[in-house]
Amino acid sequence: MKFGREAVNQSESDDTREEVREMAEALSLYRSAMHHLAEREAARPFAAEPRPARTLRLRLILAPALTAAVAAGVLVPVYSHFHHRPTTVTDARNAQPGPADVRANVDDTVLMNQIDSELSEDVPDALRPLADPSDPGTNSSSVLEKKDVAKE
């Protein structure tokens, strides 16, 4: 039989031993449970795809940029559509011609001048062939013959 301090030590030792035994048992149960869980999960078909961290990081950077680009692509045309000022007659009059308009005007001017010059051309001179040989008034030989007849 044990007394005093020796009995207390014995009791503490028993408690510690019991605690260690419980702890060891709990750890063993935990191991068994984790093995069971892993076996079950290994048998289950896997659906999720692996995602490399680098791709994820890249996606995080690109996603806001892409969203901003799409937003700009949609908002800018909508904004310009609703804030577009309709062109009035006054505006059209006051509008300065652009380079393409100037070129068209130059071409038109040249054409108009050409037509004008052809229409207002002077009577052909003597050296120029007659436009209508059948016209007797314009035949130079018959005029000369008429002059000769008058002299006679």
Add this chain to the structure above:
Amino acid sequence: MEEIAGNELAIEKREQAMLELADFDEVVRVYRPRILRFLLSSLTDRDAAEALTQECFMKAWSARHQFRGDSSLSTWLTRIAVNLMRDHLRSRSLRFWQKTRGAALDVMDISDWIPDGRSSPESITVARDRVAAVWSAVKELSAHQRTVFVLRFVEEMELEEIASTIGMNLSTVKSHLYRALAVIRERMGEEK
């Protein structure tokens, strides 16, 4: 004489590991459950554990020519898994605004588990309660403590092997394990 015998044994082990790695399908078949179990126990996240297990074997396949057989194939694969898990935890802490726990495991997931040698409902309930206590305590551990704890008490690795796998001193491994057990012991005491 002993030294020569030791060298021969090491060479034989190395050759065996190299030969084992040659049939990669077999490597995956044999070691996948173990790697998945380690990651599942450490992360308690189904999707992450599955994804990292796949990545582990992909990395092992692409780096198979670098394997010199200095450690066992199991240790080499576990080392790759530990590094992947470290990267995963680091990136998860950066992605704090994202959903981080896709398919988190819960202690209720072991409701269909029946411990060996127990048939009465009372003893099964007691066993599950003890597992739940350890489970919640493990979740409170730091990443290093949890890794060391899982490698020791789930994978049943020797301390020297753990030190070699995670690249720590033996004394550091012992220190992490001591602290981990202290936390678990404390939590189990509170549960009573």
